Amino acid sequence: MLEITDLVHSYGSHRVLGGVSFSVAEGELVSVVGPSGCGKSTLLRSVAGLIRPSGGRITLGGEPVERTPDNLAIVFQDYSRSLFPWMSAANNVALPLRRKGMDRRRRREAAMTALEQVGLADAGGKFPWEMSGGMQQRVSIARALAYRPSLLLMDEPFGSVDAQTREDLEDLVLNVCAHHGITILLITHDIDESVYVGDRVIVLTRSPTRVAADLEIGLGRSRDQIATRQLDAFVRLRAEVGRLVRGGHTTTPASVLEKH
Numbered sequence: 255m256l257e258i259t260d261l262v263h264s265y266g267s268h269r270v271l272g273g274v275s276f277s278v279a280e281g282e283l284v285s286v287v288g289p290s291g292c293g294k295s296t297l298l299r300s301v302a303g304l305i306r307p308s309g310g311r312i313t314l315g316g317e318p319v320e321r322t323p324d325n326l327a328i329v330f331q332d333y334s335r336s337l338f339p340w341m342s343a344a345n346n347v348a349l350p351l352r353r354k355g356m357d358r359r360r361r362r363e364a365a366m367t368a369l370e371q372v373g374l375a376d377a378g379g380k381f382p383w384e385m386s387g388g389m390q391q392r393v394s395i396a397r398a399l400a401y402r403p404s405l406l407l408m409d410e411p412f413g414s415v416d417a418q419t420r421e422d423l424e425d426l427v428l429n430v431c432a433h434h435g436i437t438i439l440l441i442t443h444d445i446d447e448s449v450y451v452g453d454r455v456i457v458l459t460r461s462p463t464r465v466a467a468d469l470e471i472g473l474g475r476s477r478d479q480i481a482t483r484q485l486d487a488f489v490r491l492r493a494e495v496g497r498l499v500r501g502g503h504t505t506t507p508a509s510v511l512e513k514h
């Protein structure tokens with residue numbers, strides 16, 4: 255559904271993206287991992303139509319992305335700036351639904367359902383400043399879910415929460431992808447996380463950035479924070495992605511990586 259071909263972007267004379275190509279199929283959860291500053295957010299903003307890349311081609315459902323597509327939702331890392339402080343959780347979640355032409359009652363219902371899905375059934379009346387960071391990020395995820403996007407973009411969404419919350423939110427995202435059939439592109443600099451959540455992991459090089467590897471993860475959809483991370487296949491993939499992020503070359507032929 256998403257096709258990125260030879261994406262190039264420069265800020266002034268600084269070439270950040272040096273020809274990035276990969277595609278995402280409907281219903282897939284693809285993680286993109288790469289070193290800090292390699293252009294992950296630039297890539298995501300290009301897909302979201304928030305910046306116009308210097309070159310290359312992005313299509314979503316066959317249509318070139320020229321401005322922000324309607325069927326898209328984004329979750330950013332900085333939850334403290336992504337919710338309106340003067341609105342309750344339920345109103346934050348319901349707000350974008352106005353664009354869908356839903357009436358007040360239906361917006362409210364959809365917001366409450368989404369809050370329930372992220373484990374915040376009782377927090378609809380709370381304001382952002384009454385909630386922990388993890389809860390605020392759950393509200394951001396609920397807002398994205400309520401909108402029922404065909405593509406959900408997440409830019410290091412768990413980078414600012416504590417370790418326990420991070421694990422809970424990773425599992426929440428796996429759940430969402432499995433049960434709501436949403437296609438997700440999740441950006442992270444965390445190697446373990448990229449393997450834990452991904453059906454596929456796209457590893458980026460340093461700038462000018464290209465795709466170093468496109469790995470099929472093949473761990474199935476039902477993952478467990480403790481058991482999955484102990485699997486030989488997980489340990490091998492994590493080591494492989496780590497090597498690639500540090501600038502090494504893939505040592506394991508794709509055929510071997512795809513087998514387990």
Ligand SMILES: Nc1ncnc2c1ncn2[C@@H]1O[C@H](COP(=O)(O)OP(=O)(O)O)[C@@H](O)[C@H]1O
Binds near residue numbers: 270289291294295297
């Ligand atoms: N608006 C901008 N103007 C100039 N340089 C930018 C801008 N946004 C990002 N950069 C630079 O481009 C590079 C890639 O940034 P970014 O896409 O945010 O990387 P990442 O998300 O992988 O950390 C960095 O060197 C950053 O300083």
Ligand SMILES: [Mg+2]
Binds near residue numbers: 294295296409410
């Ligand atoms: Mg970034």
